[in-house]
Structures are given as C-alpha cells and as structure tokens.
Amino acid sequence: MNLVYQPALISELPAIIKIERSGFSPAEAATKAAMRQRIQSYPETFLTAHNQDHQLVGYVVGPASTDRYINDDLFADAQPNDPNAPYQTILSLAVHPDYQHRGVAGGLLEELGMIFKQQHRKAISLTCLRTLVSFYEQHGYQNEGPSASTHAGETWYNMVRPL
Known part of the structure; x- marks a missing residue:
C-alpha cells in the first residue's frame, strides 16, 4: 500500500x-482537547498516514522526554519537544479499522523512527497492553517489563527501541 x-x-x-x-x-482514548494540544505543541512528532485517495488512515504521536519510560503526566499536558531530550515517546499509534493488518502501523513506526534518528534521540519509548507486546517486538522494541503507568486503570508494559 502506498502511503503518504x-x-x-x-x-x-x-x-x-x-x-x-x-x-x-x-478510558484510554485521548480527548479532542488533548489531541489538539499535541498537534500544536509537537507537530514535528505527530505524523499522519494518508492513502492514495488522501484519506487519513492512521497516525502516531508523542513528545521527546528526558525519562526513559512514559509517565502519566505526558498524557495530561503537552509541552514542546526538548531538542536535547535523549528519548522519544509514543503516546498513541492508531490505524483506521479498515486499514489494520496492512502495514500502516509498521510504516508509521518506521517513518517516525527516521525522524527521531535525525533528531539524535537515543531510543524510542512507549507503553502498550500485553496483547500488543509481540507486535512491538516484531518492530525492534524490547519489553522492559511492567510500567508504573496507571493510565486508564490498565497494566502497561514498557517497550523501548534503541536508535
């Protein structure tokens, strides 16, 4: 699938x-206000994928961080990316249901990974539910164990991909 x-x-x-x-x-989903703030605060690390008909089919977003792991404060308040932060986080990766299992999520991860390398980040960090650990491992992320995050009352796992 050709994506832009x-x-x-x-x-x-x-x-x-x-x-x-x-x-x-x-409980997990970001609010409209939170997404608006993310677009405004760190547009350089809020990437969308569009199909050949210019339809938005997925996106990935997250801020730079001085911390190796995501903390729940990142979900609540969007601050501009710190150019000197060693880590890049991913708060949300989502694909339209009609386009899932067609390489969109993997393409977004790779495209954003190239941007993070250009920004001289040390690693990419995200949290995911147990059911998604193997997906991220297939894309070069390492499971570093349960996260301290209590976002949405779920058990999250720290996934890190060295750059």
Whole structure:
C-alpha cells in the first residue's frame, strides 16, 4: 500500500479523534482537547498516514522526554519537544479499522523512527497492553517489563527501541 506521511494538521482533528476512539477504550482514548494540544505543541512528532485517495488512515504521536519510560503526566499536558531530550515517546499509534493488518502501523513506526534518528534521540519509548507486546517486538522494541503507568486503570508494559 502506498502511503503518504505528513505532520498532523488541526483540520484533521475530527478524523484523528475518530481513529483514536476506534483503537482505544473510552478510558484510554485521548480527548479532542488533548489531541489538539499535541498537534500544536509537537507537530514535528505527530505524523499522519494518508492513502492514495488522501484519506487519513492512521497516525502516531508523542513528545521527546528526558525519562526513559512514559509517565502519566505526558498524557495530561503537552509541552514542546526538548531538542536535547535523549528519548522519544509514543503516546498513541492508531490505524483506521479498515486499514489494520496492512502495514500502516509498521510504516508509521518506521517513518517516525527516521525522524527521531535525525533528531539524535537515543531510543524510542512507549507503553502498550500485553496483547500488543509481540507486535512491538516484531518492530525492534524490547519489553522492559511492567510500567508504573496507571493510565486508564490498565497494566502497561514498557517497550523501548534503541536508535
């Protein structure tokens, strides 16, 4: 599938929220206000994928961090990327249901990984549910055990990919 990757635009917010809500439980999903703040605060690390018809089919987003692992504060408050932060986090990776299992998520991870390398990050860090650990391992992430995150009352796992 040929995809075009580009930074997220405020005008895409309704489509982003629709995809977010299809991929996460109501407790896990970011609010419209939180997504708007993320687009405004770190557009260089909020990447969207569009199909040949220019339809938004997925996105990935996260801020730079001085911490190796995601903390719950990152979900609540979006601050601009620190150019000197050694780690890059991923708060959300979601794909439209009609485009899942077609390489969109992997493509987004790879495309964003190239951006992070250009920014001289040391590693990419994210948290995921147990059911997604093997997916991220297939994309070069290492399971570093349970996360301290209590986001949405779930048990999360720290996944890190060295760059």
